[in-house]
Amino acid sequence: MNVAKWLVLGLLALPLAELAVFIAVAAAWGFVTALALLIGLSLAGGVILRRAGGNHVQRVRVAMRDGFGRQEFSALSADGTGGLTLLGGLLLAVPGLITGVIGLLVLLVPLWRSLSGAAVGRSPTAPHGVVDLEPEQWRRVDDPRLPDRERDGAER
Numbered sequence: 001m002n003v004a005k006w007l008v009l010g011l012l013a014l015p016l017a018e019l020a021v022f023i024a025v026a027a028a029w030g031f032v033t034a035l036a037l038l039i040g041l042s043l044a045g046g047v048i049l050r051r052a053g054g055n056h057v058q059r060v061r062v063a064m065r066d067g068f069g070r071q072e073f074s075a076l077s078a079d080g081t082g083g084l085t086l087l088g089g090l091l092l093a094v095p096g097l098i099t100g101v102i103g104l105l106v107l108l109v110p111l112w113r114s115l116s117g118a119a120v121g122r123s124p125t126a127p128h129g130v131v132d133l134e135p136e137q138w139r140r141v142d143d144p145r146l147p148d149r150e151r152d153g154a155e156r
Helices: 003-029 031-069 074-078 081-093 097-120
Strands: none
Touching (some): 003 097, 031 081, 081 097
C-alpha cells in the first residue's frame, strides 16, 4: 500500500484509538479524572492557539507561500518555533488524549529552545544571530565608505 492509503487508514483509526485510550485512562484513574484531563488538554490548546494567534499564523502562511513558490520548504525554518507552537496548540485543541500527548511533545521543542536561549543569555524570542539591545546600549556610527546621506536617505 502506498503512503496515502496508510495516512487515510490512520486518520480513520484515530477516533477509535482515542476512544480506546480514553476508556483505558478512565478505567485506571476514573471517569471524572479522564474527562477533566481531556477538557484541560483541549482548553490548553485553545489558550496556546489564542496566544500564538495571528502573528505566527501570518508568518507560517508567508513561509508556506514562499516555500511553494520555490518548490522548497526551507522557508518554514525562518519561522522557527512559531510553526511548532501552532502545530502543538492545534494537536492539543483536538479533543483526545493521544493527540494531546503528541501536542505536548511537539511543544517541548519550542520550550526547550527558549529555555536554552535564556540560559545562554539570548532573548528567548530573538532568532539566531539577532542581538536585541536597549536604546541606551547602542549608537549610530556612519560608515565612511558609504556615500554621505541624510537620515531620510536624501543626498546632502
